[in-house]
């Protein structure tokens with residue numbers, strides 16, 4: 047990616063910018079709750095080979111796109127709704143069988159059964175319950191029978207949490223990230239997959255340490271971390287946003303986690 051490429055939402059008032067774009071503008075590339083480690087687990091379980099036709103929903107800054115392309119799938123198609131992010135992802139693509147389309151995961155415009163693998167990270171959490179369902183249904187529609195679908199999202203635990211406590215956390219997270227967020231429990235994530243004709247093959251969870259220094263160094267490397275730290279020192283408004291998000295994540299650390307699920311579309 048060229049340093050001169052426009053960043054998503056870069057002309058918006060920082061206090062109102064969705065949290066993931068504040069982090070991206072500060073130099074953060076890994077924008078999903080379980081970090082690189084949970085992404086690697088999802089990818090290992092998806093077992094992408096050169097025979098696969100892969101569709102990625104919401105690639106953001108293209109971090110997982112690049113890991114996926116290293117596996118040289120037969121084709122790679124991303125569906126991203128943000129124009130600047132789509133441009134950044136396109137800068138990593140080569141040839142006619144690697145595409146990033148501007149569009150919505152709930153209505154991709156792709157043909158039925160076109161993919162053998164679909165995955166998306168940190169993109170369902172920010173949708174309403176009905177939109178989550180639409181996106182998972184669309185993943186099922188574009189996958190051939192036996193195809194694999196991977197998700198990596200924020201969850202609220204334990205499964206037995208009181209509905210009022212769950213709603214309070216959803217509200218605080220939404221306010222902190224300045225974007226609607228409806229993380230749900232592991233059982234609810236799995237039920238959404240089952241309701242759309244998937245069987246769960248793999249499940250893993252990790253702590254929600256997106257903004258913890260150790261995770262940031264693991265995810266971004268020491269140089270990436272230092273760049274973000276320097277930007278935080280020189281951009282007080284962005285720093286206030288990051289501290290606000292970190293405070294809420296830390297307050298709810300016993301009830302917030304990252305989850306990845308890999309599921310198979312049932313044969314009919």
Ligand SMILES: C[S@@+](CC[C@H](N)C(=O)[O-])C[C@H]1O[C@@H](n2cnc3c(N)ncnc32)[C@H](O)[C@@H]1O
Nearest residue numbers: 066077078104105106127128150151167168169
């Ligand atoms: C938190 S970022 C995650 C980006 C990337 N997947 C990652 O984990 O680093 C959320 C991304 O989802 C995209 N997005 C949100 N809703 C979408 C939708 N309905 N269809 C396509 N992209 C969507 C946003 O534009 C953004 O790139």
